[in-house]
Amino acid sequence: MHPDLQKILLTENQIRSRVTEVAKQVDKALSGKRPVAVGILKGSIIFYADFIRCLTVPLELDFMAVSSYGAGSVSSGKLKIRKDLDGDVRGRDIVVIEDIIDSGFTLACLKKLLTERGAASVTIVTLLDKHERRTEDIKPDYNCFEIPDEFVVGYGLDYNEEYRSLPYIGILKRSVYEK
Ligand code: PRP
Numbered sequence: 001m002h003p004d005l006q007k008i009l010l011t012e013n014q015i016r017s018r019v020t021e022v023a024k025q026v027d028k029a030l031s032g033k034r035p036v037a038v039g040i041l042k043g044s045i046i047f048y049a050d051f052i053r054c055l056t057v058p059l060e061l062d063f064m065a066v067s068s069y070g071a072g073s074v075s076s077g078k079l080k081i082r083k084d085l086d087g088d089v090r091g092r093d094i095v096v097i098e099d100i101i102d103s104g105f106t107l108a109c110l111k112k113l114l115t116e117r118g119a120a121s122v123t124i125v126t127l128l129d130k131h132e133r134r135t136e137d138i139k140p141d142y143n144c145f146e147i148p149d150e151f152v153v154g155y156g157l158d159y160n161e162e163y164r165s166l167p168y169i170g171i172l173k174r175s176v177y178e179k
Pocket of ligand 1: 040041042043044066067068098099100101102103104105106107157158
């Protein structure tokens, strides 16, 4: 285990098994469609790569980068689009793939934006849900794990751009982000 972690919350095996299970449900629901898998950079990249490889429907891949957090751990409440989609979503079935839903602000804004742009449907898939921190009226259509309100890193998630490449998800020691 990485020395900056107080414990491992989700192991590689737990993640692999649950991601496969959820992807099968999404695959079934999207049967007959040709959706666009929209990954929200950067936190979702590892989940995105594992998730889409479990889908059998023909897919187009696209990405957006948005930010609602500053350098620390508290949401700033304002969404900035740092990189927009390459493709047109009009009439398309969109699957938004996100690493974590916290306040819900990011996904509420994205769902509204994609709907306004004319998407035929917007399905939200999250790896992690910190349900107790929700302030927006939004729920993912599919979520892999509900987690407690702890500072989690790994499997794409960072603290100041570190720890994204850890293959598991762990809880960061308070001393790392409180110093
Ligand atoms: C994280 C996460 C979501 C958002 C969730 O992104 O990937 O996009 O915050 O928070 P919310 O539900 O309170 O809006 P972050 O801004 O940390 O960027 P990153 O994915 O590049 O790490």
